[in-house]
Structure formats: structure tokens, C-alpha cells
Amino acid sequence: MTRPIHHLALGAHDVERVAGFYARLGLAEVARQLDSQGALRSIWLDARGTLLMIEKTRAPRSWVEDIGAGPFLIALSVTQEERAQLERDLEALGAPIEARTDHTSYVRDPEGNRVAISHYPLPPPAA
Secondary structure (H helix, E strand, C coil), X not given: CCCCCCEEEEXXXXXXXXXXXXXXXXXXXXXXXECCCCCEEXXXXXXXXXXXXXXECCCCCCCCCCCCCCCCCEEEECCHHHHHHHHXXXXXXXXXXXXXXXXXXXXXXXXXXXXXXXXXXXXXXXX
């Protein structure tokens, strides 16, 4: 049985700022979670049926120099037309495009996580 991804969790020092970045990419906020003292613990965003949970962390940042074990990229699906506008929006937010391919643009979120906006034509799932 094929199972869909339920959610992805991303640690962040500044939950509001990182969640705001992804909201500007079109992910809608669906929930906020508070810790036992009432402080913001996480913001959950809808990525077309998969939740992206931006979770508060105090751990040191980890910068990936090369591709290694574990997650290293969040790729969002866009249309070709949306890609050009999102590139302009990201540049205006101070998030420069760091690399491009024919179908994908790469940028960093406010805490340095690599994000792609892609219109790469994936084959349809096998029936």
C-alpha cells in the first residue's frame, strides 16, 4: 500500500518569521500550538494536504555543506508562470535565488534551510 506523507516538521529559532516565509510561498496557516507556559511552540501550514510544521527549537543551527544523510531540501510545486512571480517576490523579501535549473529555482528560508520552487513535470503515479 502506498502511504501519503502526513507532515514534515522543520525546527526553527524564529517560528513566526520562518512560517511567514512559507506563507508568502502560498502555504496557508491552519493551526498554532502553544507550550505549557502559553508561548508559541509551532505553526502548522497546509502544503496541499501535507502539513509543514514549523517547530520551535533551541538547538544550534546546522548548515549542510554538501548533500548528506537526512532532509536537505523542501520542494514546492508551482506552475511555470507562478515560478517567475515567486522569484521576484523572494528577491524583494531579501531571499535571493541561489541556483536555477530549467524547471527549478533554489533559495534559503530565513534560517538557511534550502527551498525549491519547481514545475518539473513528474510522471503520473502508477495505477
